[in-house]
Amino acid sequence: MPPLRSWFSIPRGSHFSLANIPFGIVSTASNKSQRVAVAIGDHALDLEAFAANNGFSALSTIQPHQAVFSEPSLNAFAALGRPIHSVVRKYIQSVFAENTDFPNVLKNNSALQTQALLPLKEVQCHLPFKIGDYTDFFVGMNHAYNCGVMFRGPANALNPNYKHLPVGYHSRASSVVPSGTPIRRPHGQFLPNPSSEEKAPVYAPINRLDYELELGAFVCMPNKMGEPVHIGEAEDNLFGLVMLNDWSVRDVQSWEYIPLGPFNAKNFGTSISTWVVLMDALEPFKVKGIENDKEVLPYLKQKGDKTVYDIQLKVDLETNSGNSSTVANSNGRHLLWSFPQCLAHHTSTGCNLQTGDLLGSGTISGTAPEEHGCLLERTEGGKKSIKIGNEERVFLKDGDEVTFTGVCGTDEEALVGFGTVTGRIEPALNLGC
Template sequence: MAPLSSWLQVDPKSHFSIHNIPFGVISTAEESKPHVAVAIGDHALDLHVFAQENGFSALSIIQPHQHVFSEPTLNAFAQLGRAMHRVVREYLQSVLLKDGPFKNVLQENQQLQQAALVPLEKCKMHLPMFTNDYTDFYAGLNHAYNVGVLFRGPENALQPNYKHLPVGYHGRASSVVVSGTSIKRPNGQILADPQKKEPMFSPSKKLDIELELGCFVCKPSSLGDPVRIEDAPEHLFGIVLMNDWSARDIQAWEYVPLGPFNSKNWATTISPWVVLMDALEPFTAKGITNDTQVLPYLDEKDRKSHYSIDLSVSLTTSSGTASSIGKTSSRNLLFSFPQMLAHHTIGGCPFNVGDLLGSGTISGESKNEKGCLLEQTDNGKTEIALEGGEKRKFLEDGDQVTITGCCGTEDGGLVGFGECTGKIEPAVSMSF
């Protein structure tokens, strides 16, 4: 099927084609209060202005709810449910479609175009959703195996439970930040000499990235009521790119017996545009085949709940030189977001609108498909070569990491996520 065309000029290589229409939260010089927009090409369609100027005149179902586009987060819109998300997105596609059924709304309305179409470079991006709770999973099988080999050897790389359930831990929602936010290197306890088991206070010396996807919840659940696996997709709003920064040396000392704490709670960066589940539907795929039969409450019965998202990571040093340091696919996950949600609620844990699920680090099988430096450098035993002759074992101050992700290959039909970027700043200086 040929890609749809918009009357608005859109670069054929743009992540934000008319097939996408991702939702985000912007502010502008004209409207400093954060509010809702969608991305199309190199513009944002300001839905706050669009709604005020009667842009939804041909979509009666959303008219009683137009206030959601003036909110500072996407939570109110998300809570309207998957059916409403679908209708609104399809309507906006029709409004932007070349010679579409609603030409009078925007294509032939120069005044509204000037008011509601804002170049992305003039938009300040904000966190798209208010998040009460954040849970990070460990669903990347190749990553889990590679890390297990590093610390336990190939015979015991995966714990006995790994293929039976999506392993996860509760993260810290207060440190989830939007792309472009600077990241301070964390301080903590690390072992100067692992043989002595005596820690020292220090900035992390093994600062790492974690290439992940994040998924927002749009439908709440009640305390004590599990979400059934067949119903889980209706609870999911959309997906973002995620870098769940990790301090490996702090983690090595603290994680026994209760798991990561200060090594993981200091920053999680997400991309600002939420790609709706319906936009990803044409790219559904199967993940890694599980050779273990899961219990019935996790059994999706061959439903395709993963996505073919091509993921890339680049590192730009303080010298300004950029290097590609990894490429992989989101198909390298063992468990899907519906399975993560179903498992998370099986004991009765309730979810709120805006809660965030992290996939865990996504790695492929080859060396250039590894989603973190821990894997790429064998925990600092080797170095990776960067453009311009520089090398890295772990991140240095001034390094900027950028994650990108995109579905599809056809010009004019790409469904992408934009960028998820963070730059490392020096740790806070503390004296005792």
């Protein structure tokens, strides 16, 4: 299928081609109010200004709901449901199309272009949703296996339940932050010498700080408490995806995780990309995930075999002294369970998800070392260092900056991408203890 062409100049190689139209929340120096926008090339279309100037005059479906574009989060727009998201995206695509049927809306309206088309370099992007709850899953099977081998050996690497249900845990919504927010090295309780027979912990700045390469999905449609979401309807309850960095403290994690799993090792910061790629935009990139050799219970059986996405994922690490290197290349296809399956399982007890809830995939790793999505795997539990220029890293040091990039497609005129999610490590506070 040939790429959609636009009268508007979209740089080749842009993640925000006309095939994408991701949604986010922006503000500017001249207008500090946070409002809804879409990314198009190296610009953002301010949907508040667009709506106020009759930009949606030819789309009757959204006209009663245009106030959602003045909201400081995507929650109100997302709650309108996937059919509305779809028609709004298609309408915006048609407004920007080379042979648009609506030339007077924007193409021939220079005043509105000046007011509503904002250079991305001049906008500040914010957290796209007001997040009530955040659940992180563990459905990247290669990562689960690699970590299991480190702690339990190959024979017991995957727990008996792993291929029967999407394993997850409730994480902390309050510390989810947008790309670019610094991450402070936390203090924690851990064993300074795990091999010692004396298990005496300390409370100090942690040593083994790690990133985790993940995707995140936002819920759009809530379900009533006590009413599970059927697997056939689960995808319609999802708004779109972002990239997600689940920052992790491995020395704290290894000390605290038995018997109840991750807690302080994961609650101090989670970074997400700021543009949310709609499910419709990702539809052409559906692929098979990792094959499950177990019989799946009926409530988790998803129609079709293409349930995850061919998203090319990359991790770049820039050290505190300026050396930089790509330390991982992975792909969104390396998942055993899909986001609709995660949502169906999450609600299977009648748990009521809300608009804006965030679901993380867990670390996405391939099988080769250069495809591993965290330093714990890449360094084999801290036993081997990796080269960053003329430096070596086992875990992250203060001043290091980690950047994830994610994109679908190979046609430079029709890429569907997420941009980046970046975080720099700040030194721990001096707590005097």
